[in-house]
Amino acid sequence: MQWLKNRKESPFSGEVECELDTIGKDSWVNHGYCASPLTIPRAVSTVYNPQTIYPPGSFDHMCKPAPLNPYPAEVKPPDTSTKKKRGGCCSFFKGLWSTTMTKNTADNRELFIKTTLRELLVYMVFLVDLCLLTYGMTSSNAYYYTTAMTDLFVNTPSPSGVQFQSIGCMDDFWTFAQGPLLDGLYWSKWYNNQSLNNGDQSFIYYENLLLGVPRIRQVKVLNNSCTVAKDFRNEISGCYDVYYDKKEDDSNFGLVNGTAWQYHTDKEMNGSSYWGLLATYNGGGYYQDLSKSKDQSTAALNELMNNLWLDRGTRAVFIDFSTYNANINLFCVITLLVEFPATGGAIPSYQIRTVKLIRYISTWDYFIMGCESVFCLFVLYYIVEESLELRIHGFSYFSSIWNTLDVVVILLALIAIIFNVFRTIKVDKLLEKLLEQPDIYADFGFLAFWQTQYNNMNAVNLFFAWIKIFKYISFNKTMTQLSSTLARCAKDIMGFAVMFFIVFFAYAQLGYLLFGTQVQSFSTFVKCIFTQFRIILGDFNFDAIDQANRILGPIYFVTYVFFVFFVLLNMFLAIINDTYSEVKKELSSQKDDLQITDIIKKSYVNTFLKLKLKKEKISDVQKALESGSKELEFKDFRNTLKELGHDDHEITKGFSKFDQDGNHILDQEEQEIMRKELEKKRDDLSAEMNHLGNNIGNGMDEKSAVTLDEPEKPSFTLVEQADFQRLVRKVLQLENTVAAIITKIDTVMKNLMLQKSDMPNTEAMGNNETPVEENVLVHLERETKAKIAPWKSSPTPGTGWPIPNRHM
Known part of the structure; x- marks a missing residue:
């Protein structure tokens, strides 16, 4: 026993110590394991590290016990006392700001989906609040x-x-x-x-x-x-x-x-x-x-x-x-x-x-003010969340476009809050001055300009906020088609863009120099660029180009439409179309991961089982009532339920609820009240289980529609009784034959082990000599094949059982 070598008795306490205790104070010892440390292979993940060793600063690193340490002795064990002191704080932070980036969800698909759904739910509340604010500041x-x-x-x-x-x-x-x-x-x-x-x-x-x-x-x-x-x-x-x-x-x-x-x-x-x-x-x-x-x-x-x-x-x-x-x-x-x-x-x-410079007048305005307060709390919430993610992942946090988008949304929100306060103070001062001196010029131009920019910024922020929803629905294969297509064809599009804009800007320069003095849409180089985009979309004025230059005008138009519209634009569409076809084909061939519907079905099943357990407990209490007499004592009631597996706390709580006089005895009136309430609860639970069972049956497919009380069983096709009996006999004969062969093999192997110790080393034997073990094993292999050969056959259609080639 190798593990005995790693253990020794302590000369002082007589307790068993681990061998690594003698190495030094800087070593780390797992007191629950005294053998040699195991080598834990590293799994490669493109999203998160799937090991149970969490990055410094993460919630799991701060709040969970350290796993088996496969690293050198310099790594010290965590201080359990410190963890215990701040466990409540960590639990609070984990529950309030738990995201897929603060929790290790790489190896737990169900946890990943649940965490993502929680993030999506919180974000949808934030998005609704932002929509109310944005539309509340505007008016038709x-x-x-x-x-x-x-x-x-x-x-x-x-x-x-x-x-x-x-x-x-x-x-x-x-x-x-x-x-x-x-x-x-x-x-x-x-x-x-x-x-x-x-x-x-x-x-x-x-x-x-x-x-x-x-x-x-x-x-x-x-x-x-x-x-x-x-x-x-x-x-x-x-x-x-x-x-x-x-x-x-x-x-x-x-x-x-x-x-x-x-x-x-x-x-x-x-x-x-x-x-x-x-x-x-x-x-x-x-x-x-x-x-x-x-x-x-x-x-x-x-x-x-x-x-x-x-x-x-x-x-x-x-x-x-x-x-x-x-x-x-x-x-x-x-x-x-x-x-x-x-x-x-x-x-x-x-x-x-x-x-709208004066904000709070009507009831709706004060409702918007409440939404603004909620918006400020959300901004603070997301600031803390992104700070925690940045602390955990460092600069790799910005490698994701979604994280960068989060930072942009937060920054725009902070600017909006600051300007909202500034605008309110500035308008009050300006109106106060105007009321004191009504004959002066009222300069609202500065405030109107920045209020317009503020509205534009909110519009852009709301746009980014809607786009960010793709971050939370990316766990679904269908929802990832757009992002996967764009990500895969990005290099091809960048290479194509260089070629496209070389031709595009060449035509823009040509148009500006040919028609800039006579056609308004070509009067500046910037207007030429937008005019050419409009030509691609079919919005153009050919007569103005023709009048400006009757020779080069038609040549410019025809060649531009041919090379840019018919050739380059269709190449661009072909790149995206081919990439989309590849992505869709790969997604269709991939194995379906755990989806939201699976989580919902599982929650239905768990709820159903809990309801069934409650119903069984009610039945046990009814049995205890039936076993009693006119007056049911607490001792008899407790003994009956204890035999059925209930704990003392439940029994005491249920009995005291109906023991109105507190004498630890249920009379007939109290027993009748208990029976009525138990029957009512039982009926309610039965109705809820039937409703929930219908939902489960309607939502599950044929494969998942199995009995909740029993595990899923394979389906078999019925066969004739005579065939079944014959097949059973053959199976039993096959088992006896295999058992006899195994017994012979064990006997031969024991003899070989005894003879091997008395024989010279096989390496010293000649090249033409064959070891005894090999000859014996070859003989056993041939004997086994000969006895099992009659049983090699194809399964009977519809039964899954083999048919022997001959009768024995």
């Missing part, structure tokens, strides 16, 4: 509000037919400003010319309050900011370049005695830059605030026009104002921009932002 009324303001200030023409979108020069701008703009800003009468009686306030469309006063601002460039060719210097005295920050004019001009003629920086105006069609303009410039009345505003505009406020150096004019609709609690911040390029003429554009 915002579209109609924007449409109303657009029709009034953009599409309404002047008596001469000039509307904002048709502005083509400075004269058209003044016509619009003195006509449709002032008419739209100041509403003082009803449609029957009766006064609105709103004092100095203006209610646009009778419902929308004009906040503060409108502002008109312009930016200019310096004279001689560009270089005139030598041949034209005598004829051209001034040169005004396109707009750049460094070429902006900041000198006073004109009347010099007002804000319209004096330059103000963006800091002085609390302004911000604006991205126009031609350039990005600074937040400073020359501005004129209009008044609360239409007459004063008309006089201010006439003064600007008469004193040539707009000149050759003007590059952009902004008209900014804000309105508020209390009916729907929405702000509308409007910016009308007219750009005057260096080529002459005018290019109008506008931006209308309808936003």
Whole structure:
């Protein structure tokens, strides 16, 4: 016995010690095993390490006892006392933040599915809360509000037919400003010319309050900011370049005695830059605030026009104002921009932002505030979860695209929370200042811009949140087809993309150089790129290309459609299609792993068995009642149930429930109450078992539809009684023959072992000599084959039993 060599008696206590105790204090000894350490093979897994040795920092490493240590003696045993102290904390963390990355689920498919389903359930609650927040900040009324303001200030023409979108020069701008703009800003009468009686306030469309006063601002460039060719210097005295920050004019001009003629920086105006069609303009410039009345505003505009406020150096004019609709609690911040390029003429554009800046007014708003609180708790929850996963897996955590997506969602959520607080504080201060000074310009442009970006960020975050669902449904083969296809063909697509974009950008350069001066969709290189994507989708204007260049235009179009649409695009689709076919074929040939339906079926079966056990316990109690007399003592009741396998706690608890007087005796009335309640519980359990059994029977296939009380048995086809008896006799004869052969083999092997000790070594024998053992074994093999040969046959169809070749 080898294990006896590894044990010795302690000279002090007489206890058995392990041999490794004498090695040193730094050695690790498993006191439950005293033989030589076993070699544990490492299994290779592409997801997690399937061994029971967990990475440092994981929950299992902190909270579970250490397994058998197959490593050198430097690894010390864990401190069980420390684990015991923090076991409650670890259990709490494990239950609250247990994920597939914090638990070792590589070798336990059922645990993996259950953990994933738990993650999915928690995440679905988070996703519903995020949807409520996102849609709670928007309103369908915002579209109609924007449409109303657009029709009034953009599409309404002047008596001469000039509307904002048709502005083509400075004269058209003044016509619009003195006509449709002032008419739209100041509403003082009803449609029957009766006064609105709103004092100095203006209610646009009778419902929308004009906040503060409108502002008109312009930016200019310096004279001689560009270089005139030598041949034209005598004829051209001034040169005004396109707009750049460094070429902006900041000198006073004109009347010099007002804000319209004096330059103000963006800091002085609390302004911000604006991205126009031609350039990005600074937040400073020359501005004129209009008044609360239409007459004063008309006089201010006439003064600007008469004193040539707009000149050759003007590059952009902004008209900014804000309105508020209390009916729907929405702000509308409007910016009308007219750009005057260096080529002459005018290019109008506008931006209308309808936003909700005052958040909490109605009951729905306060419900959204509660959802925001829940959202903050979820963000905190996921921060802790991702921190734990990052602590366990280190930088390998970022090797998964889903983990990176988790970090992106959390970061966007944190930015949303911070901006939400900032926006609320900023709006309160701005409204407070506006109420104190109603005649000033209400600058809601900054808040409207960032509120729009905030809404855009929430939209992107919600998109990523929906995409993240694929992370939790990837345990199903069907759900992994998309990700598997894209992952497998990624290299092919990357190689194809290089070839595709070489051809694509070559055609984009060609189109820009051929048609850029005449066709708007080819006027810039960026527009050329989007135009070519539109051609792929069938949206193009061939007539414009043909008119721009009657020879190269058709050649460009035909060759582009042939090479890009017919050749390259179909190659791209072929790569994806072939890869998808391969992935689908492999998935169909793979063995089905444990699925959600299997987990549900198993839970049904477990529930059914528990209900059956409860029913059996009720039957035992009924037997105990029947065995008693008119008065049933606790001792008899206890003895009867103890014989049926019940413990004292259950017996005492059940008896005391019906022993109303506490005398440890059940009289007839108390026994009758117990019988009625037991019958009621028994009927309820029977009904529930029948309902659950029907569900199990409907959900299981033929293979899994077996009796719950007995294990699954193979099916056999019935045979004739005479054939069965004959086959039984043959089987018994075969067993006797095999037993006799085995006895002979044992006898021969014992003799060989005795003779071998007296014989010389077989290695010293000649090459032509055959060992005795080999001759004997060959003889036994031939004898065995001869006796078993009659039994070699094919199974009888439908029975699974063999038919002998001959009768014995």
